[in-house]
């Protein structure tokens with residue numbers, strides 16, 4: 001939607017409306033060093049005079065489109081994806097509108113550069129590529145300063161969305177210590193890009209608890225705490241101090257947990273979920289998007305959830321998160337209990353099939369099969385598939401090539417359209433690549449992957465049809481931005497199971513495979529903003545239905561609700577700047593601009609690292 005049409009919206013009075021001028025309390029170099037306010041060469045002649053910018057900019061006044069063209073040429077000249085990622089980080093540090101406009105205009109090309117897999121490389125190289133800090137670094141050895149350190153990020157009404165990681169299990173590349181800040185940063189970039197969450201109202205956080213990554217501990221450039229990971233009571237107190245302080249300082253903020261390790265992710269989610277609006281992306285986001293892909297796959301193969309037989313290879317945070325989401329959906333559809341529904345799901349991990357004889361983690365117990373009935377299929381994934389005849393196989397193991405030709409062919413033996421989802425990131429860790437899966441099943445498999453892959457060309461079938469098969473990206477990025485947007489806009493007091501089910505419905509309804517059985521199972525990145533509006537709408541309606549929406553006057557009519565949502569989504573357009581005194585700025589402007597915070601931040605940025 002253009003900024004012009006937005007200014008006519010009947011919802012432009014809303015506190016989070018992104019129509020109209022932006023109040024600006026800084027000028028001159030400070031303004032140009034504040035990425036949220038800086039328009040660079042696009043500052044109009046009037047703004048150059050009003051904000052003391054003459055002499056600081058070359059004379060030609062350019063448009064955002066011209067700037068985007070130049071930025072794209074600069075981007076394209078960088079030699080590889082990591083260099084492109086570094087270029088984009090630097091652009092973000094200069095001009096937020098231009099950064100997001102460039103990403104939006106080249107969404108498909110750049111998504112994998114700002115997110116998995118390239119962001120994984122940037123995180124692995126965090127201490128080497130570091131130029132300037134971004135986000136909040138909290139220290140487990142200084143728990144008494146957590147509240148103080150968080151309080152630097154604004155006033156109570158300033159922050160809507162926090163992503164926090166302890167850096168232990170990043171994007172399939174393991175323990176990255178303080179480099180985990182960059183997964184918080186990257187996930188927040190996606191909330192803005194994909195769902196229009198206001199980029200100046202978010203906060204990336206890393207909980208530095210040390211690291212068990214020897215390479216980092218031995219690297220004299222490593223920037224985090226040089227000690228082994230702290231666990232136990234001290235860790236729990238640190239996490240709790242963060243959660244309590246964040247809630248107190250920013251009472252509206254929705255807390256998104258990302259890439260915590262296996263022993264902590266679910267435990268922390270279970271502890272805080274009943275009390276505050278929070279979300280674990282690896283557990284719940286992955287569960288929601290994968291269930292939507294499975295539903296689309298079953299639609300193509302003309303089956304129902306009650307026909308589902310699901311094998312998950314890698315029963316960790318993501319694997320069990322998916323199992324839970326699917327289990328609950330089966331239970332709801334069949335009107336049965338969770339234990340009964342769990343019988344349709346088989347988990348395979350390092351020891352083989354999880355049975356009552358296996359040593360189980362919290363969350364895995366309900367899926368354990370009776371050891372006496374497991375008929376010698378304990379040992380291998382292949383034996384489980386041969387025995388169970390599943391119609392869906394998922395990989396969340398980080399074991400590359402684990403889905404061998406024999407395994408994939410065994411999947412295709414008893415099912416016409418097996419759904420096979422190798423979800424481990426980054427690309428090199430996928431359990432199989434789409435080209436092989438499709439070749440081994442003669443194009444019959446319905447495939448979606450954790451990282452993006454190019455389409456695969458036939459020939460397929462006995463008549464040697466030359467169809468190009470597009471492979472959906474089954475990544476939590478399809479769904480977490482919309483869930484976050486819905487929760488933020490309705491100011492949800494909790495994120496309930498029903499709200500998550502509603503989010504799944506929102507994505508599943510937009511699956512291209514519903515209309516064309518050769519199309520991808522999930523919508524692509526180019527449609528992600530529309531997907532986010534739909535997901536947000538479903539989440540909000542579910543929240544209202546459950547009495548968990550605390551925002552007043554939320555429209556109930558779907559079209560009106562969509563307009564209400566879109567009006568509050570931030571877009572990369574230059575809005576005119578309106579000069580205000582820091583003291584005189586309206587409350588709304590303060591909330592949007594974080595006038596006090598941005599003055600401080602602007603000063604920090606001028607001084608650099």
Ligand SMILES: NC(=O)C1=CN([C@@H]2O[C@H](COP(=O)(O)OP(=O)(O)OC[C@H]3O[C@@H](n4cnc5c(N)ncnc54)[C@H](O)[C@@H]3O)[C@@H](O)[C@H]2O)C=CC1
Nearest residue numbers: 171172262314315316317318349350397424425450475476
């Ligand atoms: N596509 C998506 O949206 C998402 C993908 N992921 C990816 O899924 C993978 C797993 O992530 P998490 O669940 O967070 O990690 P995790 O460490 O919690 O789980 C991995 C599981 O795989 C098991 N495993 C390891 N080697 C195995 C082997 N040889 N045989 C059988 N099982 C084995 C581990 O024991 C563990 O239970 C990562 O690559 C991650 O990037 C995670 C979240 C979302």
Ligand SMILES: CC(=O)C(=O)O
Nearest residue numbers: 170171172425475476
């Ligand atoms: C996608 C994601 O959240 C992960 O790989 O951890």
Ligand SMILES: [Mg+2]
Nearest residue numbers: 171258259282
């Ligand atoms: Mg993750």
